[in-house]
Amino acid sequence: MATIGIDGIRKSFGAVQALQAVELLVRDGEFLALLGPSGCGKTTLLRIIAGLETQTAGRVRIGERDVTDLPPRRRGLAMVFQNYAVFPHLTVFENVAFGLRMGKAPKDRVQRQVERAAALLHIEPYLGRYPAQLSGGQRQRVAVARALAVEPEVLLMDEPLSNLDALLRLEMRAELKAVLAEAGTTTIYVTHDQTEAMGLADRIAVMQAGRIEQIGSPAEIYHRPGSRFVGAFVGSPPMNFLRLPVRNGAAALGDLSLPCPPGTAAEVLLGLRAEDLSPAPPGEGFAFTLRVAEPLGSHVLLTGSAANQPMRAVVPYEAEGVGEGFAPGRVLHLRPHPGRLNWMDAESGRALEASR
Known part of the structure; x- marks a missing residue:
């Protein structure tokens, strides 16, 4: 060889x-x-x-x-x-x-x-x-x-x-x-x-x-x-990217304050995989407005928006707080898995080294 x-x-x-x-x-x-x-x-x-x-x-x-x-x-x-x-x-x-x-x-x-x-x-x-x-x-x-x-x-x-x-x-x-x-x-x-x-x-x-x-x-x-580019190209659905403001070293997403890598600019891209989101009680996550729900057997693909930006989430079909009520316009509350946050520079789109 x-x-x-x-x-x-x-x-x-x-x-x-x-x-x-x-x-x-x-x-x-x-x-x-x-x-x-x-x-x-x-x-x-x-x-x-x-x-x-x-x-x-x-x-x-x-x-x-x-x-x-x-x-x-x-x-x-x-x-x-x-x-x-x-x-x-x-x-x-x-x-x-x-x-x-x-x-x-x-x-x-x-x-x-x-x-x-x-x-x-x-x-x-x-x-x-x-x-x-x-x-x-x-x-x-x-x-x-x-x-x-x-x-x-x-x-x-x-x-x-x-x-x-x-x-x-x-x-x-x-x-x-x-x-x-x-x-x-x-x-x-x-x-x-x-x-x-x-x-x-x-x-x-x-x-x-x-x-x-x-x-x-x-x-x-x-x-x-x-x-x-890599996050968007690899994965189905592609990785979600939310452009968020940074204040005092943390990005604001609904009721969540997410600590950013040191030296992050005033705006940052947060990358989230759809399956790394889970339902949360109001006040413990961020609001997600549902547009379309696609039942796919063991899970449901939800398409909607958060922070006025497009987003997809994958949740178990019987997830608590979701049930079978998938009416367009319904507001759910989601929270990300804390160990799966991907921070990227808002201008270049490159991953921030401190987050890797």
């Missing part, structure tokens, strides 16, 4: 800066997700690592080797794309064996590696079939098996599950996590789907406008976002 080092990678397309001095270190055997909206530069970065795109500046390292100027075939990596990219005229066995045969591997190694990869992906019964005889999920398993069969130092995956339906995507996500954990291959996974990134990755690098906004574990990214 190998580490991956990205040192000051820049990429320009004419006047457009697609990547701006990206620095990143992926650890040996780590599964790292590049997460961000369309156009943020995540696929461009992946293609530069693969050698399919040439950077404007910067270096790429795999293990101890500087691979910046090496062609893809000499970088010791494999790639799985969004489309299945399987050969329709070859059987599943020959598809999985393709990379090994191109590398002129001995027949016994080809047989051994194909069987091992097929067992990992549970496609042994289909080795004699052609891709047209497989479902979409089975074809994607073939593509992953082909990549793993060559035992690459690095596996690069570009939104490999996006063409599958929701139920199959859920199944494949669980399978993929188990397979890659067993294989121990250093993996970079590009996605715009936060659920995939949160469920699969050891760490997530959230990208925006050609830069990495934040790198951290899924829990860190979710509970302690480094900026308003």
Whole structure:
């Protein structure tokens, strides 16, 4: 296996800066997700690592080797794309064996590696079939098996599950996590789907406008976002942000006085996850005016406003003080979990360091 080092990678397309001095270190055997909206530069970065795109500046390292100027075939990596990219005229066995045969591997190694990869992906019964005889999920398993069969130092995956339906995507996500954990291959996974990134990755690098906004574990990214962008992009519903006045070192929210980090300006952004709010008696929380209630089985998603700003809250269906009275215009009282407050600069949107 190998580490991956990205040192000051820049990429320009004419006047457009697609990547701006990206620095990143992926650890040996780590599964790292590049997460961000369309156009943020995540696929461009992946293609530069693969050698399919040439950077404007910067270096790429795999293990101890500087691979910046090496062609893809000499970088010791494999790639799985969004489309299945399987050969329709070859059987599943020959598809999985393709990379090994191109590398002129001995027949016994080809047989051994194909069987091992097929067992990992549970496609042994289909080795004699052609891709047209497989479902979409089975074809994607073939593509992953082909990549793993060559035992690459690095596996690069570009939104490999996006063409599958929701139920199959859920199944494949669980399978993929188990397979890659067993294989121990250093993996970079590009996605715009936060659920995939949160469920699969050891760490997530959230990208925006050609830069990495934040790198951290899924829990860190979710509970302690480094900026308003990260908090709004990761999570469903997105994190709530309330712009609040600060007096004597505390932010005023209804009947609550919430201590702010030292040196906070006269106005601050308070970030709150919807599930970190709970019903409270009047006088012990802040007023929330309900606009829409969406029962979702075990809980209810409430959409409304607080401090004249939009807000969402998730509460248990039988929460005390809520009941089944979800008439629009109803005023509830909520209070935040004290350990889940995220303070951010009102101007830059960056997390205040003292709150992290």
